[in-house]
Amino acid sequence: MKNKKNKIEEVSLARIKPYWRNPRNNSKSIEVVRQSIEKYGFNVPLVVDKNFVIITGHSRYKALIQLKYESALCIISDMDEQMAKEYRIADNKTSEFATWEMDMLEQELREIKERENLQAFFPEIDLESFLENSVGQNIVPIDSVQIHKKDEALSKQFDDDGQDKIVEIPCPHCGEPIFLDKYELKDKLL
Numbered sequence: 325m326k327n328k329k330n331k332i333e334e335v336s337l338a339r340i341k342p343y344w345r346n347p348r349n350n351s352k353s354i355e356v357v358r359q360s361i362e363k364y365g366f367n368v369p370l371v372v373d374k375n376f377v378i379i380t381g382h383s384r385y386k387a388l389i390q391l392k393y394e395s396a397l398c399i400i401s402d403m404d405e406q407m408a409k410e411y412r413i414a415d416n417k418t419s420e421f422a423t424w425e426m427d428m429l430e431q432e433l434r435e436i437k438e439r440e441n442l443q444a445f446f447p448e449i450d451l452e453s454f455l456e457n458s459v460g461q462n463i464v465p466i467d468s469v470q471i472h473k474k475d476e477a478l479s480k481q482f483d484d485d486g487q488d489k490i491v492e493i494p495c496p497h498c499g500e501p502i503f504l505d506k507y508e509l510k511d512k513l514l
Contacts, residue, residue: 329402332369334395337388339376348416350383358387359444369397371411376400379408380415430458 366388370381378385379401388396403411433439439451 331400333398333400335370335372335376335398335400336395337385337393340370340372340385340396340398341375341377342382342385343378343412346378346382347413348382350386353383354386354390356444357383358390361387361391363441366393366396369399371399371401371415373401373403373405373408377408379403379412426458430455 361384366384368381368384370385371379372381373379376398385396401408433442433451433455436442439455443451
């Protein structure tokens with residue numbers, strides 16, 4: 325069911341009310357959310373109902389209060405009370421299903437010059453030590469990847485011009501050969 329009457333508008337923080345029975349304990353997230361807003365700006369609107377009760381965004385709201393914002397961009401949802409309750413829980417739960425692709429995280433971190441800005445978001449690890457000890461240092465650049473022709477069963481893997489688009493690289497963890505689409509690999513490494 326799509327929300328057809330949602331509106332986006334700037335709303336005074338004085339009008340916004342936290343949901344009195346928010347089941348998510350977000351007390352530990354407020355400080356890092358505050359730091360994120362301070363560093364990168366307020367980029368994700370709060371979602372509120374027609375009475376300006378927060379559906380999602382309690383941590384952002386509290387961080388904005390600490391930062392002395394007077395208003396915030398809000399999505400004013402047309403969800404009924406039952407759907408708002410469901411969405412409040414579902415939205416908070418979905419982040420628990422996400423995991424890090426450590427090789428890709430490593431690549432991103434290596435390209436960031438001032439990583440100390442991100443350390444607050446990773447209190448459980450020292451980012452510099454992580455990068456010093458990471459196995460991803462063995463990732464092979466796309467230009468040095470050896471391309472191998474495959475048997476006829478894999479001929480559909482060839483480009484239109486007959487060039488093989490499957491490449492073999494050593495696994496950075498164990499050295500075993502991995503066969504990848506070279507265009508997919510290029511997107512990941514460049």
